[in-house]
Amino acid sequence: MSDYLLLIVSAVFVNNILLVRYLGNCPFLGVSNRMDTATGMAMAVVFVIVMASSITWAVQYYILNPFGLEYLQTIAFILVIAALVQLVEMFLQKSVPALYRSLGIFLPLITTNCAVLGVAVLVIQGEYGFVDMLLFSFASSVGYGLALILLTGIRERLAVAAIPVHFRGTSLGLMTAGLIALGFLGFVGMVH
Amino acid sequence: MRDLVKMVVVLTVICAASGFVLSYVNEATKAPREYQLLKYVREPSIKAVLPNYTNDPIKDRITITLGKNDKGEPIEKTIFPAKDNGKLVAIAYASDATGYHGPIDVMIGINLDGKLTGISIMTHTETPGLGARVVEPVFTKQFSGLTLSGELNVTAQGGKINAVSGATISSKGVVAAVRNALEVFPQIKKEVS
Amino acid sequence: MSVAKVFTRGLWQEIPPFRLVLGLCPTLAVTTAAKNGLGMGLATTFVLVCSNVIVSLLRKAIPGKVRIAAFIVVIASFVVIVELVMQAYFYPLYKILGIFIPLIVVNCIILGRAEAFASKNTIVPSAADGLGMGLGFTLSLTFLGGVREIFGNGTFFGHAIMGEAFQPFSILLKAPGAFICLGVILGVMNLISAKK
Numbered sequence: 001m002s003d004y005l006l007l008i009v010s011a012v013f014v015n016n017i018l019l020v021r022y023l024g025n026c027p028f029l030g031v032s033n034r035m036d037t038a039t040g041m042a043m044a045v046v047f048v049i050v051m052a053s054s055i056t057w058a059v060q061y062y063i064l065n066p067f068g069l070e071y072l073q074t075i076a077f078i079l080v081i082a083a084l085v086q087l088v089e090m091f092l093q094k095s096v097p098a099l100y101r102s103l104g105i106f107l108p109l110i111t112t113n114c115a116v117l118g119v120a121v122l123v124i125q126g127e128y129g130f131v132d133m134l135l136f137s138f139a140s141s142v143g144y145g146l147a148l149i150l151l152t153g154i155r156e157r158l159a160v161a162a163i164p165v166h167f168r169g170t171s172l173g174l175m176t177a178g179l180i181a182l183g184f185l186g187f188v189g190m191v192h
Numbered sequence: 193m194r195d196l197v198k199m200v201v202v203l204t205v206i207c208a209a210s211g212f213v214l215s216y217v218n219e220a221t222k223a224p225r226e227y228q229l230l231k232y233v234r235e236p237s238i239k240a241v242l243p244n245y246t247n248d249p250i251k252d253r254i255t256i257t258l259g260k261n262d263k264g265e266p267i268e269k270t271i272f273p274a275k276d277n278g279k280l281v282a283i284a285y286a287s288d289a290t291g292y293h294g295p296i297d298v299m300i301g302i303n304l305d306g307k308l309t310g311i312s313i314m315t316h317t318e319t320p321g322l323g324a325r326v327v328e329p330v331f332t333k334q335f336s337g338l339t340l341s342g343e344l345n346v347t348a349q350g351g352k353i354n355a356v357s358g359a360t361i362s363s364k365g366v367v368a369a370v371r372n373a374l375e376v377f378p379q380i381k382k383e384v385s
Numbered sequence: 386m387s388v389a390k391v392f393t394r395g396l397w398q399e400i401p402p403f404r405l406v407l408g409l410c411p412t413l414a415v416t417t418a419a420k421n422g423l424g425m426g427l428a429t430t431f432v433l434v435c436s437n438v439i440v441s442l443l444r445k446a447i448p449g450k451v452r453i454a455a456f457i458v459v460i461a462s463f464v465v466i467v468e469l470v471m472q473a474y475f476y477p478l479y480k481i482l483g484i485f486i487p488l489i490v491v492n493c494i495i496l497g498r499a500e501a502f503a504s505k506n507t508i509v510p511s512a513a514d515g516l517g518m519g520l521g522f523t524l525s526l527t528f529l530g531g532v533r534e535i536f537g538n539g540t541f542f543g544h545a546i547m548g549e550a551f552q553p554f555s556i557l558l559k560a561p562g563a564f565i566c567l568g569v570i571l572g573v574m575n576l577i578s579a580k581k
Contacts, residue, residue, distance in 0.1 A: 020560050022414035026407060026493050071218050071469060074487040075210070075461035082457055111453075112491045114410045121484055164572075166579060170406055171572035178564030185561060199451045206443075206455055210462040217466050224473035232476060 004135055011139035014190055017115055018147040019181040021122075024115030028148060029173045033159075038152035042145030046138065048088070048110045049119050052081050053137035056120040057130070077120050085111045115144055147184075151177055227251065234299070234314075238272050238284045241301030241310035245274035249284065256383045258376055269376070271384055274301075282309050283384060287373035291365030293317045296326070298369040300335075304385070306377060311335045311370055316362075323362030331356055331363070340374040388513045395517030396524070402567075403525055403574050405518075407493040411485045412526060413563040419542050422530030424478045425485065426523025428471065430516065432463040433495050437515035440503040447504075456499045457490070464490045494518060533557045533566055 017023045024045070031041045056077045064070055089107050092100035100107075110116060119140050123133050154176055163172055230250050238249055249272035257266045272284040282303040288295045294317040301309035313327040325331065334353050338344045345351025346363055355363035399405045402412045408429075415425045439459050447455045468486050471479040479486065489495070498518055503511040534540055537557030539547040547553075556562045 022410050022560065022563070023488075025409035025413060029406070029409070071465060072214065074465050074468065074490055075214070075458065077487075078457055078461050078490050079454075082454060112493055112496060114488045114491045117491050118410075118484060118488060121487055125484070166575040167568075167572035171568045171575065174564050174568030174571065176568075178561045178566075178568060181559075181564055182556075182561035185559060195448060195450075199448050202447055203451055203455060203458070206458050210458055214462060214465050217469050221469045221473040225469070228473060228476040232480070 004132075007132060007135050008139040009190065011136050012143035012146065013184065013187040016143045016147055016184055017119065017140045018144050019177065019184045021118070023118035024113050024144055027109055027113055028151070028177070029170055032148060032152040032155055032173065035149070035152050035156060038148050039145075042148050044107055044110055045113070045115065045144055045148075046141040048081075048085060048107075049116055049141040049144075050134065050137045051088070052084055052116050053120050053123050053133055055084060056080050057123055057128075057133050060124050073121070073124070077117055081116055081120070082111050115141070147177075147180065150180055154180070234272075237299040237312040237314050238301075240312040241299050242272075242274040242282050242284050243301070243303070243309050244276070245281065246277055247273070247275040249274055254384065256380065258379060269380065271380060273384065280304065280385065283380070285373065285380070286314065287369045289365050289368035289372055291316060291318050291326075292323045292359070292361040293319065296362070296365045296369055298366060298373070300370055300373045302374070302377060304381065306339050306374070306381075308335050308338050308370070308374075311366075313366065318359070318362045323356070323359040325356045325359060326362050326366050328356075331366075335370060340371065340377070344371060344374070388510050391510050392513040392517040395514065395519070395521040397521070399518075400521040400525060401494050401518055402522065403571060404578075405494070406571075407497055408522060409567075410488060411492065412529065413560070413567060414485050415482055416526055416530035416533055416563065417558050418534045418538070418540075419527050419531040421478070421481055422526030422528075423523060424475070425482055426519070426526040428467050428482075428486065429489055429492060429494070430519025430523055432460060432467055432489055433498065433519040433522075434512055434515035435463045436460045436495055436499055437503040437511040438508055440499045441506060441508045441511035444504045452504065453496075453500075456496060456504075460495050460499065461490045494522060529566060529570065532570075533562060537562060 011017075015021060018025065018028060027041065031037045059076055059080060060073065064073060064076060069076075085107060089100070092107075119137050122140075123136060126132075126136065128136055151173070155173060158172060158176065167175075227250060230253070235250060242249065252273050252275070254271045254273065255268050256271060257268055259267055261267050269285055273280055274282045274284065282301055284299055284301045286297060286299050288297045290296070296316040296318070297314040299312045299314055301311070303309050311332050313332065316324065316326070318324045318326065331354075335344075338352065342350055343352045344367065346353050346355045346360065346367060348355070348360070351367070353363065353367060395401070397404075402408045411425055411429070416422045436456070436459050440456055443455070443459075464487060467489065468479075471482075471486065498514060502514045506514070531541055534542075535546065536554050538555070539545055539551050539553045554562070557566060
């Protein structure tokens, strides 16, 4: 049980995929302007990462490894992710339109979110079993959402503050992210 | 309908072309990739167990077959030769045995007279602070100069190796791995010289 | 637009990632040293040029609905080639760049250029666009890597250049330093562009 707790704490805080592992930065700056878009993105990310990790995990261990095709990992994974996102979009549009509308544009955007491919590859590198993989991918994506929401909250406040003109927008967003990352650095000693 | 067919055909052709190119590149780079992997993963252990050499043991590595295991599959061993100006002086190869918690992988270096030139623990899952201390030089350097004899045992069994205190089973595991390696040495020596 | 103009666009006006804010993940992650930034930039440039050329070659044959999937297959193939070649001949760099080599496939710059330019232009301009953007990216990464290396480690391309008394700001080598550095550079570049 404590192993699982360790895995979760490590993935959410100590090795936060956004602020420590640098995964998922492009959309990060684009959606962190408003809280509702940020929460939409966070939910979509958790959803897609867990599903993508599960499927790519199965592909690696039941298709790539037995046939000696490990070198095709990158191309197989990205195809799985692209197909998954497409399928999920179509499914949601027909069956759960409310959810589809609230996730909005973020679903197709997630295909190129390096966090998704990144977590899938990290799972294989960590040689996780099925349960560990589920926990790791869930915790990592929750960590991403957490960082995203934190940053959005701060940026909403900063939008009305007096900042020099040239540093507004992305520049300021990055510096803010850096300061939050500094805070997260403090978690390093937590997991021995 | 025609659109659908066109889509499927185009994608299939692109995937097939990609598959061709990639499997070609994979084959073409296989040898250098294997070499690099071995160099960065194994070279530290190999350097640690062999006397001074002038060649590249990884480039000169030989894989030999040592009979068959219980399932009828051939047992292969990769031997890393150490040469001094072209003359074979020693070889290094890996062996393993069960320790306290799991298997212990050991790299041994042995000269042509059958004397150990050194051992190095490569991987293990022993208890930190206890069994894991078998990796320390104060334990491993005891093996240098020994041969496959009564001396190659822990002191409790009449040998010269002082076991790590509190980690008898781990120490015995290392001894077993080294003994396993030395037992096949005559066979290996024949194939290598 | 002339081929030369297409090429130089990626080197200043729309230099990724400073002006064309794309491809941030590798920018932040691998720029702990100038050499790493250079290596990553060149690998990305290779994939960018090759995929732009192939996409441009095939642009009339690929039906609209499956173009993103087709682009992804093309880009991913070149990324796998880069991975295999780096593993075979540049192993230390491969180990340092780690997970970010396969992540080149989702580098928004590459898919972005394939979609915005290569799929609508002939081969030579597409190649020029890829080369310009790729080299611009390489320059940016090397620059950022250099800044972080000089002030965070006292070295540049591995050579110690700050004096003995220099205490490095090692925070620059970690995540917070990366974010803040990039943020400052972006702001400064906005300043410079505005003054022009």
